[in-house]
Amino acid sequence: MTAIRLIPGQATLADWRAIYQGAVPTLDPSCRAAVAASAAAVDRILAKGEPVYGINTGFGKLASVRIAAEDLETLQRNIVLSHAAGTGAPLSAAITRLMMALKLASLAQGASGIRPATLDLLEAMLARDVIPLVPEQGSVGASGDLAPLSHMTAVMIGVGEALHQGKRLSAVDALTAAGLAPITLGAKEGLALLNGTQFSTANALAGLFEAEIVFQSALVTGALSTDAARGSDAPFDPRIHALRRHRGQIETAAALRGLMTGSAIRASHVEGDDRVQDPYCLRCQPQVMGAALDVLRQAAATLEIEANGVSDNPLIFAEDDTALSGGNFHAEPVAFAADMIALALCEIGSIAERRIAMLVDPALSGLPAFLTPKPGLNSGFMIPQVTAAALVSENKQRAYPASVDSIPTSANQEDHVSMAAHGARRLAAMAANVRAVIGIELLAAAQGCGFHAPLATSAPLGAVIARLRQDVPRLEDDRHFHPDMEAAIALVASGELPRLVAGCTLPAIAGEVA
Structure with a gap:
């Protein structure tokens, strides 16, 4: 060990x-x-x-x-x-x-x-x-x-x-x-x-670590969905993002470009594509995911400081035998950090669900309805998208800021509290919901790319599809969907997706402080 x-x-x-x-x-x-x-x-x-x-x-x-x-x-x-x-x-x-x-x-x-x-x-x-x-x-x-x-x-x-x-x-x-x-x-x-504040901080840190896996995995599935929908990588051009200057946006766009580099699917429609602009869920990934990245890094900075601090009361100063009563136990910094993580998790899942909804809609994706070769006889990805929508809405309800709440305790001696424990404790469930949404997107995007054969996606994204296919075969006719989803969700939870695209630089969150 x-x-x-x-x-x-x-x-x-x-x-x-x-x-x-x-x-x-x-x-x-x-x-x-x-x-x-x-x-x-x-x-x-x-x-x-x-x-x-x-x-x-x-x-x-x-x-x-x-x-x-x-x-x-x-x-x-x-x-x-x-x-x-x-x-x-x-x-x-x-x-x-x-x-x-x-x-x-x-x-x-x-x-x-x-x-x-x-x-x-x-x-x-x-x-x-x-x-x-x-x-x-x-x-x-x-x-x-x-x-x-x-x-x-x-x-x-x-x-x-x-x-x-x-x-x-x-x-x-x-x-x-x-x-x-x-x-x-x-x-x-x-x-x-x-x-x-160690209970609140531990829960918030765990939420941060899980959010990093979710964020990086969502970049992978987002790029895969873009290729499945024959979307453009032009919105990831570095010149666009340099003008806006947000670090997270710039790094996210670079990651998406790297993930799609070498895709034969993308190359097939660089010219002669009648579509002028992609839906926001594809085109605005750097802006949305980049903002989430910046917020998560800010939360990481707060939590690193808190984890290294002393939040006891009273504090003992041995140099002059003084005991000083203060309020270092008040977890407001942790509450704010947890709220930021919750908001980022909510948005990562929200835009991913929109990509799933786009992929199953032939009017938007140009793919067969619900990603099944025989729509009507088969329902394909109809209900997995519904499940993703349910999870996203649940996270929206959970994302309400805990830090704005307070209730007096201890006969009004402790008359303002942070609710950091609530804010941090919900993060595990929220991250689990987003992992499920990303798992569903992984299945849907891989299925969508399959309709473009013999054209292939990029080598990094192809490695992701190949790994998924070790556990989940391509969907031809309807079958029991739950085991497929569980396998894909487990793959996301393992953190393997970012490792499979190791040649591409994915932004880190908890490994650095902005």
């Missing part, structure tokens, strides 16, 4: 993607001194005897309640137990691991007062595959992702359930199976583990 060394505050999006895909994070030893200094500062702050939020006081609206020294460990245990109030289905193991790694990197920056031994347990749980079962509902994105992070922390003190090597066990049994033991939390530690 791949190992990723995390340098707190300096991790790249590629690091976080690798962890999401199963790599095991280990902390760079250079962080240990700051962690120990922060824990020692908490001891010195306590020795002063002054009230400090979250260390020797109650929480939220109860911040004015002073807690006696003999009750400090109980206070930290109680906050975990009382705040573990999530509901809904368990978060996926991949996103939970990412959340744990984000929390590990935040705590390791030495501003949270966590003890080295507590940090070691969290790191060991990741290394030995102890993944807490975390209900995915219950966070409003401030004061931190309290409920989901409480469920994570509960396993560390031997409460709740966890997966170990894929098996669902009690927390104690999972830790024991991994050669670990529950801990007793010290002053500040429960709050440090609970407070933060």
Whole structure:
């Protein structure tokens, strides 16, 4: 299994993607001194005897309640137990691991007062595959992702359930199976583990990584649809896009040109074509997909910063033994980023569905109705287009910005919240919907290109069709369509389409920051 060394505050999006895909994070030893200094500062702050939020006081609206020294460990245990109030289905193991790694990197920056031994347990749980079962509902994105992070922390003190090597066990049994033991939390530690944006950020990062696969795959199927409809590549001319200056648009047009270079289908109608302009779903791909690319890169920049930040409260500054209360737990940046990803996913699917609708319509595509050699007797791609339309409309409903919503909590002490958790959590379902739309377009575009035989598409796009045909034969007469769709969707989800056109440069999103 791949190992990723995390340098707190300096991790790249590629690091976080690798962890999401199963790599095991280990902390760079250079962080240990700051962690120990922060824990020692908490001891010195306590020795002063002054009230400090979250260390020797109650929480939220109860911040004015002073807690006696003999009750400090109980206070930290109680906050975990009382705040573990999530509901809904368990978060996926991949996103939970990412959340744990984000929390590990935040705590390791030495501003949270966590003890080295507590940090070691969290790191060991990741290394030995102890993944807490975390209900995915219950966070409003401030004061931190309290409920989901409480469920994570509960396993560390031997409460709740966890997966170990894929098996669902009690927390104690999972830790024991991994050669670990529950801990007793010290002053500040429960709050440090609970407070933060790591649930929202993990979900948003996962959405970003899935959006990159969807975006690049949609460029491939978009080019394939353009060839299937005998569309023009003139709208991808670099001179057009240089005049408008948007980076994403310029790169998208270049990618589409590269994908279609060498197509005999395209060459067959360069001259003598009575059509003057293609429909927007073909002609405006650089403008629409380029705008999505720019927005996704902006979201990536925000999330890279957030993933490397500290979103705890209060923050401990060991240099002068100060605990400062602030609002770094407020996930508004993540909420905005998640909304941007949602909008981009929605539009990527929307224009792809329009290409499918264009391909099945003989008045627009010049192809047989519904892409079947015998329309009437056969329905061909009639209903897959309907399915794509249904998924796109579902995504339109999901794309409403979460960040514009707020609701007061904690007896109005926490009177404005980000809803970042909602905004980020929907992205997985939205990306799945778009993958399905792109899978349907892949089937339709490959079918459409087949009607132009013996003329062939470009070599890169031909490789895509050849790979699809390993799993899905060309549609001659109606057959059970669902298995074909599932195979195509799985091909898209695997990220194989961009790899099949490796000779063409497809714009990256999560591998760089604009």
